[in-house]
Amino acid sequence: MFSVCIFGKRVIEMSERCGWVGVDAIYEAYHDTEWGVPEYDSRTLWEKLILDGFQAGLSWITILKKRDNFRAAFQGFDPDIIARWGEDDVLRLLADPGIIRHRGKIEATIGNARAWQRIEIDKGFDRYLWDFVGGKPIQNRWATLADVPAYTDLSVEISKDLKRKGFKFCGPTIVYAFMQAMGMVNDHLVTCPCHAQVAKLAR
Incomplete structure (x- = not known):
């Protein structure tokens, strides 16, 4: 299973993600595009x-x-x-x-x-x-x-x-x-x- 990382053009393989991420697509998207991104609003x-x-x-x-x-x-x-x-x-x-x-x-x-x-x-x-x-x-x-x-x-x-x-x-x-x-x-x-x-x- 693969997902595109919002931060770059390469794809993230499931085995490369932080280990807390499950196989649910919502979880993957949250990890890849939101979690840890500095928020200032x-x-x-x-x-x-x-x-x-x-x-x-x-x-x-x-x-x-x-x-x-x-x-x-x-x-x-x-x-x-x-x-x-x-x-x-x-x-x-x-x-x-x-x-x-x-x-x-x-x-x-x-x-x-x-x-x-x-x-x-x-x-x-x-x-x-x-x-x-x-x-x-x-x-x-x-x-x-x-x-x-x-x-x-x-x-x-x-x-x-x-x-x-x-x-x-x-x-x-x-x-x-x-x-x-x-x-x-x-x-x-x-x-x-x-x-x-x-x-x-x-x-």
């Missing part, structure tokens, strides 16, 4: 963090398959809209079979939208996050999946700060998965063709 960063929170206790492929449903149910993940929601909206979402129906995570999303607004007004959510690494992604060079940590001292620090600012469902492991997804760290294995391509995208 505040709203997109917020969406990624929220989806990582919903993934807690579940597989990421479950979230990927429901992502379009999430975007529809959560008004395109517009935090300014979600921040105004209340109990009626929680009940509506709890009745939606297209998403993860977890009251705690849904309520946390509403609270996280309000926390996002405060940070966005203060300095910008994008700048707030990227300041933790001086604006430049960390370029890791992991040889095997066993080398990749579940969390780091930095993800612990960011998690604590997010919680102080009102965020929920943002523990160190969730935050590290978010850091990987948003490209704050380049955790493609060095044997994966996307490692070098993602590194070139750093500002």
Whole structure:
């Protein structure tokens, strides 16, 4: 099975990809075109963090398959809209079979939208996050999946700060998965063709 990498003209053979990628085409596309790519848009960063929170206790492929449903149910993940929601909206979402129906995570999303607004007004959510690494992604060079940590001292620090600012469902492991997804760290294995391509995208 092969897939074209968005970053270059060569094709990626399944055996070359990072070992966490399954054989599902959605997973392959996510790995090849999105995971680890540095993201600098505040709203997109917020969406990624929220989806990582919903993934807690579940597989990421479950979230990927429901992502379009999430975007529809959560008004395109517009935090300014979600921040105004209340109990009626929680009940509506709890009745939606297209998403993860977890009251705690849904309520946390509403609270996280309000926390996002405060940070966005203060300095910008994008700048707030990227300041933790001086604006430049960390370029890791992991040889095997066993080398990749579940969390780091930095993800612990960011998690604590997010919680102080009102965020929920943002523990160190969730935050590290978010850091990987948003490209704050380049955790493609060095044997994966996307490692070098993602590194070139750093500002």
